[in-house]
Amino acid sequence: MSGLPKGWQFSLLGEIGSVQSGVGFPNEYQGSTSGTYPVYKVGDVSRGVTQNNGKLQLANNYVSSEIAELLKGHVFESGSTLFAKIGEALKLNRRGFVITPGLADNNVMGYKSAPGINDHFIYYFLLTQDFAEYSRSTTVPSIRKGDIEGIRIALPPLAEQTRIAQKLDELLAQVDTLKARIDAIPALLKRFRQSVLAAAVSGRLTEEWRAQNCPTPPTARSPNKYSLSTEELKKFADLHSRPQGWECASAAEVCSSVRDGTHDTPAYHLSGIPLVTSKNIGSGFVDTKEAKLISIEDHLEISKRSLVEHGDVLFSMIGTVGNCCVVREQDSEFSIKNVGLFKKNESVILPRFLEFWLNSQVMWSWLDKNLKGSSQKFASLGTLRALPVFLPSLQEQTEIVRRVEQLFAFADQLEAKVASAKSRIDHLTQSILAKAFRGDLVPQDPNDEPASVLLERIKTQRAAAPKARRGRKASA
Structure with a gap:
C-alpha cells in the first residue's frame, strides 16, 4: 500500500x-x-x-x-x-x-x-x-x-516483526544502560561538591598555598555572651583537626551580629515588599518571586531589627533546615521571617567562605546535635549564634573562595552537559521506535x-x- x-x-x-x-x-x-x-x-x-x-x-x-x-x-x-x-x-x-x-x-x-x-x-x-x-x-x-x-x-x-522486536530489545537495552549512567552523575556531582567543601573548610584545599604564602593570622576575636566556651571550641577544633594557623570561634564572634527575622505574621497584600521565609531559600539563592508580599510599613518595622543587606548570609531555620545563600546585589529588597541572618563582617570573614562553611559536613556534625524540636526540627537563634566556625586568614579565605568557585563552575558546566545529554537520550527512545515502525530499523526480506x-x-x-x-x- x-x-x-x-x-x-x-x-x-x-x-x-x-x-x-x-x-x-x-x-x-x-x-x-x-x-x-x-x-x-x-x-x-x-x-x-x-x-x-x-x-x-x-x-x-x-x-x-x-x-x-x-x-x-x-x-x-x-x-x-x-x-x-x-x-x-x-x-x-x-x-x-x-x-x-x-x-x-x-x-x-x-x-x-x-x-x-x-x-x-x-x-x-x-x-x-x-x-x-x-x-x-x-x-x-x-x-x-x-x-x-x-x-x-x-x-x-511476521518474520520482520520478530527482527524489529529483537533489534529494539538490543538498542533499547543500550539506551537504558546510558540512562542509568547519566542518572547516576548528579549524585556523583553532589558528592564532588561536598568533597570540595570538606577540603576547603579543613584546609586541605589550600595546604600547599598556605605553606608558600605565610598568610597573616586571622584577627583574634573576643568571646561574647553568645559564644561557646573556650573549652567547647577547643574540643570542636581538636575533634575536626583545625588547620594550623586557623582560629575556631563562634558565629556571633566573626559576624557583625547573628539575628533572625520576625516571628509574627504580617498582613499579606497583592503588592508590596516580599517576606522571605525558609521555603524561599534555595541552595545558593533566595527566591523573592514566590514570597508573599507585605506592606512597606511592616517591612520597615521588621528591618529595624533584621535589616537584610547585600553580603549578608541567610540560613533556613525551620522546615528544610540548612539551605543558605549570600544576599546578592541583584536581589531586590525584602524582609525575613524565621530565617537566620548572619550580618556581614568582611574584615574578618568573607560571605562566600561563611556560606561554604554553613554547607559543610563539619558544621553539620555540630548542628545536627543542637537542633531543637521533636516533630519538626529547627535551629534556634541561640544555636546559630553559638555555631563554631573555623577561621583562616582573609588572604586564605580569598584563595579558598576562588578555588571552590572554580571547581563548582566546572561541576555546573558538567551538570548542564548531563542535562542536555539526558534530554537527547530521552528523545532517543522515541526516535528509535519511530524508525522501527516506519520500516527503517531493519532490512526487508522479499522472501517474507x-x-x-x-x-x-x-x-x-x-x-x-x-x-x-x-x-x-x-x-x-
Whole structure:
C-alpha cells in the first residue's frame, strides 16, 4: 500500500488481537502475598516500568484459582501488555509486558495479540501511543476498549516483526544502560561538591598555598555572651583537626551580629515588599518571586531589627533546615521571617567562605546535635549564634573562595552537559521506535510472507473460532 514498505499492510489493533479490562477487586480478597495469580494494579505496572525494564512478574496482591474463578477475572497471558485506563496514571503512558500470567484490577486494561503476531512487536508499538489523546473525559481521563481496538498500526510480515522486536530489545537495552549512567552523575556531582567543601573548610584545599604564602593570622576575636566556651571550641577544633594557623570561634564572634527575622505574621497584600521565609531559600539563592508580599510599613518595622543587606548570609531555620545563600546585589529588597541572618563582617570573614562553611559536613556534625524540636526540627537563634566556625586568614579565605568557585563552575558546566545529554537520550527512545515502525530499523526480506497473507489467515481463524463466553477466560 502507498507509503508503506513492501509486504506491510495497515490494520487495526482490534483485528489482530483482543482488549480486556481488569476486574473489580474487593478489599476482602486483597493483601495476600502468595497465590496462583498475581493481581496487577496500576502501581504494579508502574513498578514494572521503573524497576524491571517494563516486565510484569510480581505484584503486591495474589489470589488463588478459586478466588480468580469467583471474581470472574480475565487471566492475562504471558505476552500481554497492561496499562492504566483511568486517572492521572493514564497520562504517564506506562506499559507493562506480562511475564507471569495474572489478573488485573479494574483500573487496568490489557492487550494480547492474536497467534501469528509478535507480542514484543506490539508492546513496542504501544509504547509509541499516547493513550491520553484517546480520552473523551475532560475531568478524569479514561479510555475504553473500543479506543484501543480502533488504533491503526502499520503491520510488517511476521518474520520482520520478530527482527524489529529483537533489534529494539538490543538498542533499547543500550539506551537504558546510558540512562542509568547519566542518572547516576548528579549524585556523583553532589558528592564532588561536598568533597570540595570538606577540603576547603579543613584546609586541605589550600595546604600547599598556605605553606608558600605565610598568610597573616586571622584577627583574634573576643568571646561574647553568645559564644561557646573556650573549652567547647577547643574540643570542636581538636575533634575536626583545625588547620594550623586557623582560629575556631563562634558565629556571633566573626559576624557583625547573628539575628533572625520576625516571628509574627504580617498582613499579606497583592503588592508590596516580599517576606522571605525558609521555603524561599534555595541552595545558593533566595527566591523573592514566590514570597508573599507585605506592606512597606511592616517591612520597615521588621528591618529595624533584621535589616537584610547585600553580603549578608541567610540560613533556613525551620522546615528544610540548612539551605543558605549570600544576599546578592541583584536581589531586590525584602524582609525575613524565621530565617537566620548572619550580618556581614568582611574584615574578618568573607560571605562566600561563611556560606561554604554553613554547607559543610563539619558544621553539620555540630548542628545536627543542637537542633531543637521533636516533630519538626529547627535551629534556634541561640544555636546559630553559638555555631563554631573555623577561621583562616582573609588572604586564605580569598584563595579558598576562588578555588571552590572554580571547581563548582566546572561541576555546573558538567551538570548542564548531563542535562542536555539526558534530554537527547530521552528523545532517543522515541526516535528509535519511530524508525522501527516506519520500516527503517531493519532490512526487508522479499522472501517474507506478506502481512496481507498473515492478516487474511488471522481473519479466517477468528471467524472460525467459537464465540467466547462472557466472564473469566479459561486459564491455560
